[in-house]
Amino acid sequence: MLIRVSRSLSRPSLCVQRLLRCSSHTQLSQLHSTSIRKSEVKIKGTAYQSDDVTNVTPRILSKIGKNLHTVKHHPLGLIKRRIENYFYTHFTNRVGNPLFAIFDRLDPVVTIHQNFDSLLTPEDHVSRSPKDTYYVNRDLLLRAHTSAHQEEIIKMGCDAFLAVGDVYRRDQIDATHYPVFHQCEIVRLFTEGEVFSRVKDPTGLRIFDEGDRRSHDKQEMHTLEAAKLVEFDLKKCLLGLTLQLFGKDVEYRWVDAYFPFTHPSWELEIFHGGDWLEVLGCGIMEQKLLNNAGAMSKIGWAAGLGLERLAMKLYAIPDIRLFWSEEEAFQKQFRVDNPETPITFKPLSVYAPCLNDISFWVPSNFSSNDFYDLVRTVGGDLVEQVDLVDEFTHPKHQRTSHCYRLVYRHMDRTLTQAEANEIHSSIGQKAIENLGVEIR
Numbered sequence: 001m002l003i004r005v006s007r008s009l010s011r012p013s014l015c016v017q018r019l020l021r022c023s024s025h026t027q028l029s030q031l032h033s034t035s036i037r038k039s040e041v042k043i044k045g046t047a048y049q050s051d052d053v054t055n056v057t058p059r060i061l062s063k064i065g066k067n068l069h070t071v072k073h074h075p076l077g078l079i080k081r082r083i084e085n086y087f088y089t090h091f092t093n094r095v096g097n098p099l100f101a102i103f104d105r106l107d108p109v110v111t112i113h114q115n116f117d118s119l120l121t122p123e124d125h126v127s128r129s130p131k132d133t134y135y136v137n138r139d140l141l142l143r144a145h146t147s148a149h150q151e152e153i154i155k156m157g158c159d160a161f162l163a164v165g166d167v168y169r170r171d172q173i174d175a176t177h178y179p180v181f182h183q184c185e186i187v188r189l190f191t192e193g194e195v196f197s198r199v200k201d202p203t204g205l206r207i208f209d210e211g212d213r214r215s216h217d218k219q220e221m222h223t224l225e226a227a228k229l230v231e232f233d234l235k236k237c238l239l240g241l242t243l244q245l246f247g248k249d250v251e252y253r254w255v256d257a258y259f260p261f262t263h264p265s266w267e268l269e270i271f272h273g274g275d276w277l278e279v280l281g282c283g284i285m286e287q288k289l290l291n292n293a294g295a296m297s298k299i300g301w302a303a304g305l306g307l308e309r310l311a312m313k314l315y316a317i318p319d320i321r322l323f324w325s326e327e328e329a330f331q332k333q334f335r336v337d338n339p340e341t342p343i344t345f346k347p348l349s350v351y352a353p354c355l356n357d358i359s360f361w362v363p364s365n366f367s368s369n370d371f372y373d374l375v376r377t378v379g380g381d382l383v384e385q386v387d388l389v390d391e392f393t394h395p396k397h398q399r400t401s402h403c404y405r406l407v408y409r410h411m412d413r414t415l416t417q418a419e420a421n422e423i424h425s426s427i428g429q430k431a432i433e434n435l436g437v438e439i440r
């Protein structure tokens, strides 16, 4: 069977087993200049000591606490309510109460343990690098995925839950990438009795098996029958959710995937708008993760989905920046009482873009994400897209040059070329000052 190295739900960074070596230590010490260099970083009233790893920008910090997923008539709030409704109506406990607990206000400032170690992310995994992740300081970061909360919630004794929240990643700039987006994590654990509850005669059936080997279908300590029943439950639950969101006739497929915290792992894709769209990533939780969280007698599955990606498809929202729009013309289109109401977004008028290129020689420790962050800091949401259009290394002096094309566009009016030029030249100026590039 095809093992696809997964693109992430929303970003390429976390779920891909990119075997690029990233010596986290050296990279942690490479400080980049778009960061705040004051001695403390204030987040929602709490002051955190900054240090040489701090790379959060004021622009990023300004997004914390907006909690778009909890705004009732926001497209992300509507999707979240649809997901909750699915779980509330299909899964109840023995006395009719919802089986899945919902956490939607967890602090996005998390520890390295929460975001990486608890999820068994390899030490040299590229997602740990400050090139990919926003660090508050050496010990704390802005969560890069909602999976960061799995361990703590399981430790609370919760066996079925959703964790919904804003997540942060340093990344490219285009219509589908924004450094802040939202995810929903889903986790369900089972006791041995629960796994085999539908089997007529479960005598002798176990979830754990000593001395077996890891295979394509299961982890070494699980029995094949337990792994298969949990896989069945996972697929039934997640497919049900997907069909509820996209309609029962949507074409779908399960694709093998890899995540450090699940095995086996899959992605669920649907055929939408002429293309296969990844809806979610999921898998049977690594038993080591459950053991560390104190749930050693249980087996479980987990899944994660990106809300913007779903909302963009479901409502035909063409640009991810629109989720942050405070324009009435955007917001009023989502003012419906019933979140199941179908909505097709009517684009606000589309104003002409301005295109400007910039070329520079880069220093040896340069990362494109530093430039993207700087562009966001200086140009804000006026920058629609940034593409690295040319890269070459001079054969004689071995210096590398990058050329980026920046697309500027205002969402609500025409941007003049003069205005674009002004932003463009401050971006150039700041790139010289903060990133040590040399304009060509």
Ligand code: DAH
Pocket (backbone or CB within 6 Å): 008, 009, 010, 014, 015, 144, 145, 146, 147, 185, 186, 259, 261, 262, 281, 282, 283, 301, 302, 303, 304, 305
């Ligand atoms: N955390 C993954 C990401 O951000 C998504 C994910 C994949 C979550 C598989 C899961 C899972 O819980 O089992 O790309």
